[in-house]
Amino acid sequence: MSEWLTKTLELNTGAPVPIVGLGVFASRDPVEQAKSTPWILTALQAGYRHIDTAWIYGTEKPVGDAIKASGIPREELFVTTKLPWNHTKRVQWSIDQSLKNAGLDYFDLYLMHWPHSVVFDENEPRPRNPDGQLKLDDSVDFTNTWAEMEKVLESGKVKAIGLSNFSIKTMERLLATAKIMPAMLQVEMHPYLAQNELLAYCKEKGITVTAYAPTGYSTVRDDPTVAEIARKYDATPTQVILSWHVARGVVVVPKSANLDRQKENYRLFALSEEDTKIIDGLDRNQRVCNKPDEFGNVWGWSMERLGWD
Template sequence: MSAVPDLPLNNAVRIPQLGFGTFQIPPEETREATLTALEVGYRHIDTAEMYGNEKEVGQAVRDSGLDRADVFVTSKLDNGAHARDDALRAFDRTAADLDIGHLDLFLIHWPLPGRGDFVETWKALEEIYRSGRVKAIGVSNFQPHHLRRLLESSDVVPAVNQIEVHPYLTQDEVRAFGAEHGIATEAWSPIAQGKVLDDPTVNRIADRLGRTAAQVTLRWHLQRGDIVFPKSVTRKRVEENFDLFGFELTEGDMGEISALDRGERTGPDPDSFQG
């Protein structure tokens, strides 16, 4: 299997384009699942305080025997901690639970515009960033109008925006805004909670290439430039999801998959979600 490419973020920190997600993995299964991913070759792990499994992710990173500098770890601020002091305390909890030294990327998990001012929250993340305890900061589930407010009100441009992206929700507007301002797009729910795996177009392309529907969908993400971190607790699937670099989709394949867009979310709408 070929090496995973690293992409430069807007502060020159490099992030592996393919990672391993831990959303909805129970804490008691997280250490083993994360260790399996690291054994397979993943060097980018995505977690969050909300997932309840930061301790187990940290344990896996420590137990892997890998150099800390070789593993990129992301976590996210809990929705109940948007006030400045709460955010600073929440980061301290995350750092203590992970127990891996520095954090590579820390995100505001949701904008929650009805619950407070996310600009205040962002300024707390800027403080943490300037302290050197995290290498990059970013946001998750932010729409262009949320991002514009941040850009107008703060000094640090988010390194990434982690949003729901898949063939049924291509997010062209949000991705274009990010590209224009140097904000990388990370795609969560990259196979639409499994919905695209039954799609006739995706399966026709997969059959032609001798690949799975999941591999074709994840490859579509990579060729678009998205950073992606599929989740599985099954070693065979973890290996399949990593095996994305021995084939390419044609321009026609890419267009056909992108044309499946129907604006369909599997998760909440960031403009209405209040945590």
């Protein structure tokens, strides 16, 4: 097994988190979501021990099924799920749903998926207003959602709690009333969106950072500078990008449904200081995953409200 699958960082709870995990966003299509068990299983069999899912991905059950089929003892795994924005008024109910979906007794990490709150609709996690914008529920503030997540932690149903898609601005407001410091922040991060200030802020607070969309998709994977460095190390562009993340002390959760690419994504290496600096120089504050829409909003929140500007 690659040494990178056994390397861990320590959360502020004292628990280790494997630095390379498998992302299991599947598709918006429930039929596709339900079909993800086989490729999650190949990843577990190849040695992955950290799985990143979310209620809204519809893959909690496939994750649970793959874990069961793998026969790997639960305590050897690190499983993350996320509270969806439409469950912010029913957090205690939601974690029970997630546990039931996955057939697990606990999650290692529970993240607030977004600072947003969205109107609850049993059949639609992304309900829309007539203008196409997400139906927000501004009667719920994320500070109250966090207080509910602190209760989930106390219940023992999760071993750590954290955030996703928060910025320094939104975290500052959350921390003003939080009793428990988040253990993790998961955000979009790759060489075109290095988020240096946010990373330094989290390091100073003892919050571990996970990069989502860590490869930067083909936008970053096809960058000629990355390709040139890859040739030098006889590696692939994805391996260069993921090696850059781990050198910065950032957890990565690349998603691949293909066994060869799953293996490629954990065969990492130490980049030289010089090459690390060259990749640092590619930063251009460019999002490739959750980008502003025609209204300039990301899921109904302005960049200013998100603190992403």
